[in-house]
Amino acid sequence: MSEKKKRSLMLINVTHAEESRVAIVTEGVLETFEIETFDHRSTKGNIYKGKIETVHVGLQACFVDIGDERAGFLPLDEVNFKIHPARGDQSRGRIEHHLQRNQELLVQVVRDAYGSKPPTLSTYFSLPGRYLVLTPHDSSAGISRKLDDKQREKLRKTLDSLPTPEGFGLIVRTAGATATKAELQRDLKYLTRLWEKIEAAAQLRAPKLIYQERSLVIRAIRDLYTPEIDEILVDDEETWREIQQFFEIVLPHKKKTVHFYQGERPLFNKHNLEEQIEYIFRRSVPLESGGALVFDTTEALTSVDVNSGRMRHEGHIEDTALKANLEAAAEIGRQLRLRDLGGLVVIDFIDMRQSKNVRQVEKAMKEALKKDKARYDITRISRLGLMEISRQRLNPNKTSLRYTDCPTCDGTGSIKTVEAAALGVLRRLxxxxxxxxxxxxxxxxxxxxxxxxxxxxxxxxxxxxxxFDTRIVIHARAGMKRDEMEVLTEVRSKSSEHRPVVAAPVHSEIMAAIEEEQEDEDATGAGSSEAAGAEGSEAPKKKRRRRRRRRKKSVLTSEASEGADAAEGNEAEEVTESPVAEEIEAGADEGAGAEGSEAPKKKRRRRRRRKKSASNGAEVEAGGDGQAEVEAAKQAPVAPLAAVSALDADAEQGPHPRP
Structure with missing residues (x-):
């Protein structure tokens, strides 16, 4: 009994102008998914008239301005020497011998920009049709590698009979295996005329877009449609008419398979595709047996980890590992197509001990990749249980079309703790x-x-x-990232930078403090003088001055002092009421009394200087005992002129050393 044919559908959803989606479903399982947004339209296949900006000798490549945001990258191995031969007598194989700065040339985008990488350009042109691919300025011919030897031999004979233009090459696509010779000729004729129009438009000034690839819907029908697809459903009437016109030119006998969907329920929801599509963008994909696949994409590669998860362990652990790996191999091949993962893919299968089981998983992985239209290279499972696959990326990354990096974590998936962020703020502060x-x-x-x-x-x-004499202010702002901070500073002016910690008082403050201190000393001195007067002359106290005066000569003894006291009554009428004389005499009398009497206790007194009028012409020192000493000076006799002069001289010379 023959196996029942699986029903396959192509669903086209273009109800919203912002997004176009194409899906191929086989028995309710999503096999192929393509998406294009209005702001991320693919530039692969476009032909531009470009202008070389720079030639990098070290890279052996050049950057070409094609009128886009990024300059295109043209490596040496994508330079067709038939179109751009070496200049003069220079040898081939160096990019600076073939291309130069500000040179205008025709280029085609062979790979879209990805991440931080610019679009890749080539001067090897290719125009794809339904059955054939035309390669101008390249006479090589080829046949799809997905066809078996018998089909390849039949198509090779057909190619030799086609009227291929001189200098052009042809490649037969997989869909050409079932095409007739007339269909191949019609496809060739269409591509030849298209190239003639491109060459005519290439006379325009660079940078300029010369040829733009068809929309996603037409590209999907041209590249993905196969005879196994039973029906094409479109939910937009205008797009349905466009597809009808395309089928009339390319596949008139298949026009009846295209239908316009008018149901109230969304087309993809009706066939339960939305949930399957969401798994394309998730990190973890569950398996029917209870296991899971975990995809992690980095700049260098994509890793796939096979987890047994909650699988039921039936029998030996080796059998459980084999069952999980076989199921994972089939799903990985499907996910590679749906996600369009390019570059290096590393798969970590569950460890198996028996080599026959390892070979069985490798065979299942190769079988799952046969449906893939991209070129790939696969290795055997290593001793560590790893398998490596190198796959060609056909379209832009689907994740970047529907998702952007998280503004909170910048796409890393984690943020700092509050404590770590606070410590970072303190360190910077x-x-x-x-x-x-x-x-x-x-x-x-x-x-x-x-x-x-x-x-x-x-x-x-x-x-x-x-x-640090600095004012620190902390402000809180909602909506900021955890590790984000703003710092506003106010630099101290130069005048305030040299400000002393302790400021010196002004002159008025100093004088006020001195006068207040002097008043206190005067009040204390007055009380001491009254106590000394009560005791009389029997036991005068010896006074010690702050500024020591020159001591009296030996001739000025206590007898002289007594004689002066006796003569006080006779000479009182001749005393001049001069304040200078009174103060000098008072000082002399005190000095004599200090030397002549034995004082049991010395008392230290402070004196102040008083400036006299200019007519006196000298500075003298008065006792610090206040009003009591002034009264005593008035009672003392006037000293002779010679004694006054001697005292003035001693005061100018300063104190003498003690005997």
């Missing part, structure tokens, strides 16, 4: 504050970080403010 040149610094951080810093690190902030 301390680094800036310790310079000591800031008057004020303000830091703006997220709400949770600000609360942690102000509550848990308040002492550190206060200590920095006091030590």
């Amino acid at each position: 301390q680094t800036r504050v310790v310079k000591g040149d800031l008057e004020r610094i303000e830091v703006v951080v997220p709400q949770e970080v600000a609360e942690y810093v102000l509550n848990a690190k308040r002492r550190e902030l206060a200590r920095w403010e006091e030590r």
